Amino acid sequence: MNLALRDIRHNLGRFLLTCLGLGLLLGVALAMVGIYRGVVEEALSLARALRADLWVVEAGTRGPFAEASRIPGDVREAVARLPGVLAAGAVTFQTVEARHAGGPGEAEPWTEEALRERAGEAGRQRIGAVLRLQVVGHEPDRPGGPPEILEGRGIGRGRLEMVVDRGAGLRPGAIVEMANIRYRVVGLTHRTVSTGGDPLAWITLRDAQELQFRLAPPAARRAQQGGGGALPQDTVNAVIARVSPHARAEDIAAGIRRWKHFAALTAAEQETVLTRSVVERARRQLGMFTGVLLLVSAVIVALIVYTMTMDKLREIATLKLIGAPDRSIVALIMQQALLLGGTGFAGGTALLLSVKDAFPRRVLLGPEEILGFGLVVFVICLAASLLGVRYALRIEPAQALGG
């Protein structure tokens, strides 16, 4: 006869309400685990999207994500000629506040003609809503381009085209304006974001260099009058390379480090930089908050179990008096704590899985995270029930006697 289940069935409404409250709390804690994993995954998604085995950056930096890095674009050719390197490509990275038209909810994306028509006699005017993008400049057909295209096509030889992450809410044909230059979206990728969670947008290297290094006309005039002239246009943030399976990226990186003015990182080193440096604070912040939430959950489960045990004082005293062994009483309390935690965990997980895609940033919850969290909840419930068990074992059988 399972006393725990019978007691729960007798007070089912109260038990379910308690589970609902605990489920919401565990759902929040699990969401923090998912957000934590999402931040780490997003931090790595940019580096992984480019599928680079090797990163060549400015000497003395760990760029281009951890700090600024500028190197001449022709380094690409030197890297490409290295033994063991299959292909190399120059890339630039820039966070841009763009404006767009053709977002979700509109029947058709705006075309340039439609925009011109809409602007009418006023001529060119700023369009649409503000959108933060991490713009990747790359050389078409060389490493650095977008990964799998989900919809539309990749960037051809033509300029002013853009492939963007679906998270930006744009569709092929949409117009995006950056630094007064308009680009047309030609393709969409999926789950490619920057370390800050901004959607990635790929444009050609030439477009990106113009966007990043070109001075505005008044500034360029002033620079020319001062005798400085404009900055050289062929500057990139990094050169990435794919390495033959028969060569070791570490060895090639060691060779490049001997060059003057350049540093090199392998893919593994780049990922370490991203997780240990770029998102370290966010990671620690989320990790600590998750820890605090788990601690709060443990305290709440302990208090609930303790209160449930206190409510059963006379019943437990009676059980002891009629000869129930301690293991029956301990089982009653522990089983209830585990059922409470298990039901709350299942409810919280189901709720979170149904709403996680509505979060603005990625909430990454795979079977590994869910099972791991379930195990933590199991341990918390067992530990929290000890308070109730301790109380129950101290109840005297004599408390069943008298009024």
Added chain:
Amino acid sequence: MSDALVELRGIAKGFGEGEARVQALSDITLSVAAGEVVGLRGPSGSGKSTLLNLVACILEPDAGLLRLAGETVWEGRWRRTDLRAFRRERIGFIFQFHNLLPFLDATDNVALAQTLNGVPLKAARQRARALLDYLQVGKRAAAMPAKLSGGEAQRVAIARALANHPRIILADEPTAALDSERAGVVMDLLRQVAREQAAAVLVVTHDEKIFSRFDRLVSLRDGRIEAESRPEKHELDVI
């Protein structure tokens, strides 16, 4: 060696230390034979509950000899180590407020006592139903305690006390929450059980209306047995 099922010889029990020490029981010698129903009366603080707790093996005596169901349980120290198992096998309890588990129906409240003793659930439920029929509450076998009247709940509690064929039944104010008529019925049941099951029944009570139902009435005062009497048998006065 006597054939009493409850036997106390020179039992003493005190609480506290030094000047704060209170002697709850002194030199108590009492025995209850099989089939006998003994009432324990006395004013508050006279030691009734302490005596009941000692017989229930919840409290440890300071001195004397305690023999229960033919076994020396305490003499200078506990002679039985597993007292909870001893209670489960040999003693049945009836409480003032029935103390049925609210989340089990009448049948399972009775069956539980047996399953704790290792009886399979099916057999335990069978005996539980038989006991409930015997105590004339068989029709309420599936009812939860909250749905039972005071008298019905106390009968179920008696069935639970009898579930493991105990040799000793201890009752703590079993009629306190009942009206006179139901109190009389419960006492008659206890007498019937004592005779038919050859059990020794020790009842703590304040209820003067049921004094006549006891084979013997032991009066306690200041932790000592003040008097023992054999009440004249008469029908319960219904108020």
